[in-house]
Amino acid sequence: MKAEYINPFISSTVNVLQTMASTEVRGGKPSRKEGDLTRGELNGLIGMAGTQVSGNMTLSFEQQTILSIVSKMLMEEFTELNEDVEDAVGELTNMITGGVKKLLNENGHSFEMATPMIIKGKGVSIKQFSESPVLSIEFECDSGKFWIEANLAPTK
Amino acid sequence: MKAEYINPFISSTVNVLQTMASTEVRGGKPSRKEGDLTRGELNGLIGMAGTQVSGNMTLSFEQQTILSIVSKMLMEEFTELNEDVEDAVGELTNMITGGVKKLLNENGHSFEMATPMIIKGKGVSIKQFSESPVLSIEFECDSGKFWIEANLAPTK
Numbered sequence A, B: 001m002k003a004e005y006i007n008p009f010i011s012s013t014v015n016v017l018q019t020m021a022s023t024e025v026r027g028g029k030p031s032r033k034e035g036d037l038t039r040g041e042l043n044g045l046i047g048m049a050g051t052q053v054s055g056n057m058t059l060s061f062e063q064q065t066i067l068s069i070v071s072k073m074l075m076e077e078f079t080e081l082n083e084d085v086e087d088a089v090g091e092l093t094n095m096i097t098g099g100v101k102k103l104l105n106e107n108g109h110s111f112e113m114a115t116p117m118i119i120k121g122k123g124v125s126i127k128q129f130s131e132s133p134v135l136s137i138e139f140e141c142d143s144g145k146f147w148i149e150a151n152l153a154p155t156k
Helices: A005-020 A065-075 A085-106 B005-022 B063-075 B083-106
Strands: A042-049 A054-059 A117-120 A126-128 A133-143 A144-154 B041-050 B053-060 B117-120 B127-130 B135-141 B144-155
Touching: A005 A054, A005 A065, A005 A085, A005 A133, A005 B053, A042 A085, A054 A065, A054 A085, A065 A085, A065 A133, A065 A144, A085 A117, A144 B144, B005 B063, B005 B135, B005 B144, B041 B083, B053 B063, B053 B083, B063 B083, B063 B144, B083 B117
Parallel strands: A042 B041
Antiparallel strands: A042 A054, A042 A117, A054 A144, A117 B127, A126 B117, A133 A144, B041 B053, B041 B117, B053 B144, B135 B144
């Protein structure tokens, strides 16, 4: 995945978590994802589709990380992965991808967003049917880690 | 999901399985999907995204069904869910959605396709983050069953 595609994922993630959940996050260096298994307990998936670029994004949260983020988002303490937490993951997936879309559109790489899906569980096998490698970016905040995984490539 | 959105999923599925795998399939009556769990052992997912309509489609196969279909597609006997079978599910997901796209475009409901994902396992929880209900269509062929599940709705 090209560097010009990657940076919008990092800046949109930092921005959405700061704005929606008052959470400072630090993004690590992007690396190629090995294997197909989900790393976090709760995962938001979304398709990106356009005549210029297409692909998918996964947002994968450790349990403690998402509970802390959603507690700040909704100003109420959450201690288990219930429906409100799942919905918040869908909302975050939408907002982060929306930010990426805006930034990439400005540079002439337009796409539209499918609707998010929420997949429960660590170690679920999600294989991308694409020749483009999946890039993974690890994020850290005070409550733990989460990952953005994306494969975005010119549409064939 | 509107009836005019549903029929293209049925006709594209019947057509692709006939053309690619010489397999006659019979589609049942569409019904609203209850719960979020995958019904088959191997699942192809794809996002559909456009300024007019957006959503996701899942193609979910029982093990015997997909082994029989892929054996016919690739003219070689497959007895386990290996990488070739997973890739064939990605390809079928692409082709069926491509047929739906063509049919819906002709009626003024255009979208572009994200890239397919292959999710392994029965009973995986995949929740759609959408107010639009998920419709499920059960298909039968000589070797067993499979399901198309889709939520497609006007883009907000």
